[in-house]
Amino acid sequence: ATPLIVAAVLVMLSLDRLSQVSVGIDTERVLTGGVSLSGTAYARDADRQAFWDRAIDRLAALPGVESVALADSRPPADSGNRNNFDLEDRPTPAGQNQPVCTWVAVSPQFFQTVGLPLDRGRLLDEFSLRDDVVVVDRAWANRFFPGEEVLGRRFRSGGCTSCPWTTVVGVVGNVKWTGLDATEDGTVYWPHVDRPNAYVVLRAAGDPSLLTTALRGAVRELDPSLALSNVATGDDLVAGSLSAP
Numbered sequence: 001a002t003p004l005i006v007a008a009v010l011v012m013l014s015l016d017r018l019s020q021v022s023v024g025i026d027t028e029r030v031l032t033g034g035v036s037l038s039g040t041a042y043a044r045d046a047d048r049q050a051f052w053d054r055a056i057d058r059l060a061a062l063p064g065v066e067s068v069a070l071a072d073s074r075p076p077a078d079s080g081n082r083n084n085f086d087l088e089d090r091p092t093p094a095g096q097n098q099p100v101c102t103w104v105a106v107s108p109q110f111f112q113t114v115g116l117p118l119d120r121g122r123l124l125d126e127f128s129l130r131d132d133v134v135v136v137d138r139a140w141a142n143r144f145f146p147g148e149e150v151l152g153r154r155f156r157s158g159g160c161t162s163c164p165w166t167t168v169v170g171v172v173g174n175v176k177w178t179g180l181d182a183t184e185d186g187t188v189y190w191p192h193v194d195r196p197n198a199y200v201v202l203r204a205a206g207d208p209s210l211l212t213t214a215l216r217g218a219v220r221e222l223d224p225s226l227a228l229s230n231v232a233t234g235d236d237l238v239a240g241s242l243s244a245p
Helices: 003-019 045-060 110-114 138-144 208-222 234-243
Strands: 030-036 065-071 081-087 100-106 118-121 133-137 154-157 166-172 187-191 197-204 229-233
Touching: 030 208, 030 234, 045 065, 045 197, 045 208, 065 110, 110 197, 133 138, 138 166, 138 187, 197 208, 208 229, 229 234
Parallel strands: 100 187, 133 166
Antiparallel strands: 030 197, 030 229, 065 100, 065 197, 081 100, 081 154, 118 166, 133 187, 154 166
């Protein structure tokens, strides 16, 4: 066999292997699209929070929508950010780098909307930002506290030594946020309350693509200056990650 044929076969085998990998959420009947708020029109935290609250209420009222959530990321290849932190029980020695993992900001409805099950503890709610609590995944728990209880563990994020402690209150399943072939090194889910950007995540009662026009119209109704970007169904996102070079 020629090198080109061998390479083609290896690529096909790799794609077939990845197609069998679970992204970690239920992508069926999910529709997503991005919304970015203007820094001028939505300069205050309260303005952004009010918009997102209105958006969830308006989109939930669309015919054919079962549930609505917000997230600053989309799996399997669009993680919001990577952040460092310092564990209260495992402080980073002087001169060494703090651990880093994926952080995803989500609204409380996210877990139900995408079918991400709770292993133990509790999920985020409308008070989570005020209370400085987060949810982590099994990979995070196993990475930092293997064989130990992770609920109640605390850390400070971003190298801040004077910030309040953030407490782990729940554990969920693993999601492939950084690629189907990436090693899972843990995810922290924190509250999406007043961030300037978000993906709206809808779970439809039927074909999610049929809601695209209604979703775009609802966003314009909320604010005529806004436009929905990067609209895709959950299945399209997974298929796109497999076909990307």
